[in-house]
Amino acid sequence: MKANRTLNVILGIYVALIFVFVFAPIIFSMIFSFNSQRFPTIPLGEFSTEWYAKILADPDVWEAALNSLIVSTSTAVIATFLGFCTAYSDYRYNFRFKGPYLALILLPPTIPLIIMALAMLAWFSKIGMSGQLYSIVIAHSVLTAPFAMAVIRLRLNQMDPDLEAAAWNLGGSEWATMRHVIIPFCKPAIFSGLFLTAAVSFDEFAVSWFVSGLNKTLPVIILEIVQGNIDPQVNAIGTFVFLISMTLVVLAQVFFASRQLKSTRT
Amino acid sequence: MSSKSGRSINIYALTWRLPIIFWQFIFFVGPVLFMVAMSFFLVKNYRMTEAFEFVNWSKMLSRGYFWDSYWYTVFIASVSTTCAMCLAFPAAFALAFRASESTRRWAIFLLIIPFFTSYLVRTFSWFVILSESGVVNAILGYIGLGPYTMLNTNFGTLVGYMTLTLPLVVILQTVTMANIDKTLVEAARNLGCRPLATIWQVILPLSKTGLIIAAIFCFILSFGDFVAPFYLGGSQEPTLPILILDTTKSGQQWPRAAVVAIMMMLTLFAIAFTGIALAYRKRKGAK
Amino acid sequence: MSAPLVIFDKVQKTFGDFVAVKELDFEIREGEFLAIMGPSGCGKTTTLRMLAGLEAPSVGEIRLNGEIMNDVAPHERDTPLVWQSLALFPFLTARENVEFGLKMRGVDKAERKERALKWLGKMGILEFADRDISTLSGGQKQRVALARSLVMEPQILLLDEPLSALDAHLVIRMQAVLTDLQRELGITFVYVTHSQSEAFAMADRVVIMGNGEIAQIGSPKDIYRAPANQFVAEFVGRNNILSGTVTKLTDDTARITTPSGEFTVPTNDVLLIEGHTASFVISADLVHISIDKPVGDNAAKCKLISEEFVGSMVTLFLEDAQGHEFKVQMQERELSKFDLNSGDEIWLSWDTSSAHVLNEG
Numbered sequence: 063m064k065a066n067r068t069l070n071v072i073l074g075i076y077v078a079l080i081f082v083f084v085f086a087p088i089i090f091s092m093i094f095s096f097n098s099q100r101f102p103t104i105p106l107g108e109f110s111t112e113w114y115a116k117i118l119a120d121p122d123v124w125e126a127a128l129n130s131l132i133v134s135t136s137t138a139v140i141a142t143f144l145g146f147c148t149a150y151s152d153y154r155y156n157f158r159f160k161g162p163y164l165a166l167i168l169l170p171p172t173i174p175l176i177i178m179a180l181a182m183l184a185w186f187s188k189i190g191m192s193g194q195l196y197s198i199v200i201a202h203s204v205l206t207a208p209f210a211m212a213v214i215r216l217r218l219n220q221m222d223p224d225l226e227a228a229a230w231n232l233g234g235s236e237w238a239t240m241r242h243v244i245i246p247f248c249k250p251a252i253f254s255g256l257f258l259t260a261a262v263s264f265d266e267f268a269v270s271w272f273v274s275g276l277n278k279t280l281p282v283i284i285l286e287i288v289q290g291n292i293d294p295q296v297n298a299i300g301t302f303v304f305l306i307s308m309t310l311v312v313l314a315q316v317f318f319a320s321r322q323l324k325s326t327r328t
Numbered sequence: 329m330s331s332k333s334g335r336s337i338n339i340y341a342l343t344w345r346l347p348i349i350f351w352q353f354i355f356f357v358g359p360v361l362f363m364v365a366m367s368f369f370l371v372k373n374y375r376m377t378e379a380f381e382f383v384n385w386s387k388m389l390s391r392g393y394f395w396d397s398y399w400y401t402v403f404i405a406s407v408s409t410t411c412a413m414c415l416a417f418p419a420a421f422a423l424a425f426r427a428s429e430s431t432r433r434w435a436i437f438l439l440i441i442p443f444f445t446s447y448l449v450r451t452f453s454w455f456v457i458l459s460e461s462g463v464v465n466a467i468l469g470y471i472g473l474g475p476y477t478m479l480n481t482n483f484g485t486l487v488g489y490m491t492l493t494l495p496l497v498v499i500l501q502t503v504t505m506a507n508i509d510k511t512l513v514e515a516a517r518n519l520g521c522r523p524l525a526t527i528w529q530v531i532l533p534l535s536k537t538g539l540i541i542a543a544i545f546c547f548i549l550s551f552g553d554f555v556a557p558f559y560l561g562g563s564q565e566p567t568l569p570i571l572i573l574d575t576t577k578s579g580q581q582w583p584r585a586a587v588v589a590i591m592m593m594l595t596l597f598a599i600a601f602t603g604i605a606l607a608y609r610k611r612k613g614a615k
Numbered sequence: 616m617s618a619p620l621v622i623f624d625k626v627q628k629t630f631g632d633f634v635a636v637k638e639l640d641f642e643i644r645e646g647e648f649l650a651i652m653g654p655s656g657c658g659k660t661t662t663l664r665m666l667a668g669l670e671a672p673s674v675g676e677i678r679l680n681g682e683i684m685n686d687v688a689p690h691e692r693d694t695p696l697v698w699q700s701l702a703l704f705p706f707l708t709a710r711e712n713v714e715f716g717l718k719m720r721g722v723d724k725a726e727r728k729e730r731a732l733k734w735l736g737k738m739g740i741l742e743f744a745d746r747d748i749s750t751l752s753g754g755q756k757q758r759v760a761l762a763r764s765l766v767m768e769p770q771i772l773l774l775d776e777p778l779s780a781l782d783a784h785l786v787i788r789m790q791a792v793l794t795d796l797q798r799e800l801g802i803t804f805v806y807v808t809h810s811q812s813e814a815f816a817m818a819d820r821v822v823i824m825g826n827g828e829i830a831q832i833g834s835p836k837d838i839y840r841a842p843a844n845q846f847v848a849e850f851v852g853r854n855n856i857l858s859g860t861v862t863k864l865t866d867d868t869a870r871i872t873t874p875s876g877e878f879t880v881p882t883n884d885v886l887l888i889e890g891h892t893a894s895f896v897i898s899a900d901l902v903h904i905s906i907d908k909p910v911g912d913n914a915a916k917c918k919l920i921s922e923e924f925v926g927s928m929v930t931l932f933l934e935d936a937q938g939h940e941f942k943v944q945m946q947e948r949e950l951s952k953f954d955l956n957s958g959d960e961i962w963l964s965w966d967t968s969s970a971h972v973l974n975e976g
Contacts, residue, residue: 073422077435083693084442084495090463091563094456102456104466144351155341165347166352172545174552174596177397177589178359184582185359198491202850207348227669228702232716232763236340236418242715248705260403261444272576284448287558292456300449309442312431315437319519 088304095297105150113298123283123299130279131242132195137202144203145210145255150244152211153218154226168208178205181271186273192276201273204265209262210255213318217251229282250317257314261307348368374580384583388591394571398591401551401567404482408489408550409543415490418540419461419529420501432506439495450491451555458484458560474478480562488556493546500545504538505531540607544600551596568592616693620771620803626675628661635661636802637827639675643771646798647935648804652811652817654850663773666805667694677933679771690719695764696773699780701756703748703763703766703912709755710735710744713762720767734762738792747819747889754785758832771803778813792817811851815839840898841883841971848896850975853930853940855902855962856973858894861887870968874937880970887972894973899930899944901969904953904960914964917941922950 079115095114099107114283121192148167153316170178178263182201191200225247229239245252274282280303287293388394416580443449457463458478465475478484478603508531511612516524516530532539554569563570568588574587619642628636643649645860651659661943664670665677668689677684686954695716703712713731722730735741738758751759757777764772771806774793778786781835794817797804803953810813814821815835823830823838830850842848859873867940868879869887880895887893908914917933920940929944929950955961 070422070426073418073426077419077422080415080494080498081435081438084491086447087450087457088442088490091449091453094453101459101461102463103459103461104366104463131654144348148348151341151345155345155346156519160568163349166356167348170352170356172600173360173468174547174548175591176552177592178555178581180384180572180576180585180589181359181363182355182552183576184586185355185362186612189358190361200355204352207351222700222702222705224698224700224702225704227689228696228698229704229715229719231667231669231694231696232767233690233719235688235690235719238719242718243704247704249706258444265444265446267446267448281446281448284446284452288452288455296449296452300446300452303447303449307444307446311441328597 063209064222081250090155091297092301094294095301097294112293115296117298117302120295122278123280126278126280129195129277130281133136133202133235133270133279134263136196137201137206137263137308138256139283140199140203141206141259141263142210142214142252142255144207145212145215146248146252148207149211149215152215154219155288167211170204173230174270175266177204182269183272195274195277197273197275198270198277200278201269203259203261205269206259207267210227211260213255213258213314214248214251218247221247228238252265254314254317257310258318261310261314262294264307264310363586365535366583366588367590369583371583376582384587388584388587389540393453394588397566397571399567400565401569402595403486404489404557404567405550407545408493409546411486412550413489413501413539413543413547414491416494416497416501418504420498421531423502424500424505424508425510432502436499436502437501440560442491442495447492448555453487454480454484454487454491455559459486480564482561485561487552487558488560489553490554492553493549496549497542497546500538500542501535504535504542507538508534522572532589537607540603544603547599551592618645619643620675622678624676624678626662626665626672626677627671628658628665629673636665639829641807641829643650643803643834644820645695645770646801646803647819648794648806648817649820649822650814651822651823651824652814653830656823658822659809660775662824663775663805663807665784667696667773668692668769673843688826693769694771694773695767695769696775697760697764697777698854701760701777701780703756703760705748708747709740709744709759711750712748712759713766715763719897730764730766732763734766735759737765740763753781754789757781757785757789757804758792762794764798765796771805771960774804774806776808776810779808779810786869787811793817819918825849825850841917842896842973844974845894848894849902850965853897853899853942853944855899856894856896857939858892861889861891861893864889869893871973875915875935875939878970879967880972883972885972885974895970896973897965897970899942902941902943902963902965903945904931904945905964906953908962909962909964912967913970914962916960916962917960919955919961921957933961940965 094102096109096111097107098112101117144167148164152164157163167253178201182197183192184200186197191197221324223245226239229243230236234242239299265281267279267285270279271282271285276288278308283298284299284303334552365378366376367384368380368382368570370377370381370383423435427435449530459465460475460477460479464478468474468476478487513526513530520531552569554567554573557563557567558570558573561567566574568591570593572585575581575588621643623639623641626636626639629633639662651662653659658737663672665672666684667689668684668691679692679694694781695753697708701774704715707715710731711952713734715725717730718729718741732741732744735744738761740751740755740758740762743759744754748759758789760777778789781789790813793804793806797817806814806818815838818835820832821835821838825846831838831847833841838847839851842851842854845856848854855884857871857873857875858877859871859878861869862872862877863870864882864887867882868881871893878895885893895938903909908916915935917935920932920934923930924947925934927944927947929947931945931950933941935941943963953961
């Protein structure tokens with residue numbers, strides 16, 4: 063028993079070390095963003111908001127932030143719509159070629175982003191849609207729709223299989239049932255999907271960089287700064303991006319959790 | 329309840345089924361197929377002309393630097409996968425068997441967070457932390473060690489890969505092992521199986537499928553990532569993603585980049601296919 | 616006798632190769648409480664779902680009020696169903712659940728509310744009108760589900776094992792609620808269940824289904840006393856089934872020789888042929904016991920194996936010398952006149968008129 067406890071302590075420390083490794087870059091980036099040194103190290107320099115002042119004064123950053131906002135919200139709406147349609151089709155119907163049908167939506171995230179980026183860039187040039195903000199939106203919705211689909215599909219799994227038929231039985235047409243039963247039931251998952259896809263889109267840089275042309279998003283700006291030099295501005299932008307992403311993820315999780323709470327109560 | 333497939337056209341059903349088909353055919357299947365076609369195009373005077381020539385393939389596949397890069401990428405992604413699987417295992421084991429349900433759920437939630445934070449920013453952060461005068465060397469300096477060169481080495485590349493893959497691998501391993509029937513593990517212990525032997529004889533075979541899938545994902549992520557080898561590895565030996573990047577961005581040689589991309593996809597398909605076949609082989613035999 | 620409200624005309628239902636319903640040919644009368652009973656997988660739920668339009672018959676016609684319903688979409692029918700899972704909408708309150716059907720039918724808001732509250736009141740759960748469904752107890756949910764269907768004021772109410780999720784004591788209460796409701800409203804109830812006690816306690820008529828076919832239709836008493844065939848006799852239970860060879864036929868009785876002895880049974884229009892096999896049943900509550908050999912045609916000597924008490928009723932399980940099992944049901948105070956222990960040998964006997972010959976083998 064004593065050996066067991068020692069082992070538990072060792073394992074606990076090990077898990078903690080893994081978490082330190084995972085979170086160290088995030089936390090250090092935040093610390094560096096408030097540090098006066100250009101090459102931050104230990105001991106840390108003075109507290110400074112210099113880098114924030116710098117990025118706030120940079121019109122490029124503002125434009126990129128606006129672009130990121132537009133791209134991630136549009137992506138979220140399209141991807142969640144596509145994800146919902148597919149999740150519902152999968153839940154409700156059995157049909158021929160369902161396997162390939164599901165592969166169509168689930169495959170993109172398993173292909174390296176650099177390859178998707180090249181393929182999208184070439185294709186958009188070919189069909190005359192490259193270099194626009196909407197090019198990023200389209201590419202991102204292909205990449206993120208599976209996340210929305212997964213979240214909504216899980217929610218549909220929790221639905222009493224008789225619920226839909228019960229609504230028909232009470233005089234609701236299929237369309238009315240969709241509006242008054244399926245969508246209300248999936249609402250938490252739909253919000254969860256919106257925030258999740260927005261968060262993924264907000265951080266994506268490879269595809270954005272390739273297809274964006276002159277319309278840069280925040281991650282693309284970061285990429286370009288990083289390519290040039292060590293510039294602590296990156297930490298400031300990074301912290302800003304991190305906070306937005308985190309807010310989105312936490313919101314997604316809140317909806318996810320609230321729905322689990324509800325399902326355990328019923 | 330489900331199938332009304334007997335009826336000729338069901339507008340309601342098609343409304344939900346068709347959007348993704350259209351969208352993915354135009355914006356996913358289209359690009360991928362076009363990229364394959366593009367690998368046979370010609371580039372003259374920095375302009376791409378549609379053709380069906382094997383010149384890009386023969387040029388790329390006969391170059392030594394391509395194969396150097398290819399085998400280096402396979403090698404470093406394999407090392408990354410091995411490291412991630414080994415580093416993650418004790419943590420996943422602890423979370424699956426020693427932690428409470430709620431601790432496990434919290435841990436998994438925390439490990440999901442990095443997916444939604446900028447990988448670029450995290451990599452840049454490592455760049456600063458690992459630099460010659462960075463945080464790690466400063467700390468090591470206090471105990472009289474170093475400074476060590478960590479950037480622009482394979483070690484740097486691996487730190488980047490771990491940043492990318494470790495959270496996912498820990499999550500997948502934890503979920504896989506948490507789903508093992510605990511009574512089987514207890515039964516093995518009860519029958520006199522020693523702890524390490526239990527891991528080897530019971531836990532690993534039972535979680536084989538999940539572990540292989542974790543390894544496949546880890547390999548795909550490392551194989552396709554250009555950020556870690558570029559910024560932390562210094563791209564002395566360019567990996568295939570860096571090759572794509574260079575060929576596309578600077579040389580305007582999209583068809584050749586497409587050749588590299590297709591080679592990458594074929595490699596990944598082969599590895600994923602073998603992995604999945606391995607993962608499910610024994611199960612089928614047992615049935 | 617009332618007019619048929621629903622007619623199943625040679626209805627079949629197949630799912631791929633699987634035959635769920637072989638051939639249904641029966642009527643549901645206006646205003647009756649009809650129970651459809653059978654073991655799981657007998658096709659009873661499929662029958663109900665076809666009536667609600669949730670499954671389409673593969674062959675045959677279903678007529679409601681004389682109209683062919685085969686191609687009428689579920690939402691265009693007026694056949695509300697009370698689901699086994701209740702299928703209440705978890706994101707709506709009790710009142711909103713009850714209003715749902717009216718809303719789908721385009722009833723305006725004020726009237727919806729009024730009618731919903733009226734029905735919640737009728738079901739005795741008015742104070743829970745604005746509560747979340749998840750906060751209600753099983754019995755309360757059950758009443759919401761009933762109100763949700765009845766607020767449509769249908770001609771016919773379909774119920775699919777609605778009480779199966781309730782505790783035993785609540786089941787008895789809800790049975791009373793259901794029979795009272797049915798009598799008060801005068802509408803037709805079609806009640807699917809696998810529980811004999813529920814079906815026999817509430818229904819005017821019972822349809823027994825087995826393997827996708829109707830095995831017998833009749834009043835609970837008919838089915839209990841005079842099961843049509845071996846399947847029904849075995850399904851109903853609490854029966855003693857004996858099989859043997861017909862050795863002597865008279866005008867209205869037959870002598871049947873079984874391994875357990877020779878017995879006289881009334882032929883009741885069943886075609887019996889001398890030398891052929893025949894089976895008959897005697898309800899367990901019609902069997903008498905005695906210590907000494909009784910006079911009369913029908914008696915068997917048995918050994919007491921065990922007793923089972925349910926309230927004041929007791930069921931004796933016995934075995935004769937050949938190992939054939941017998942069941943006897945009686946009042947506990949009647950049994951206490953005898954001083955019996957397991958292993959004791961006693962005589963069973965019954966009146967010839969208590970025996971009932973079964974159709975087929």
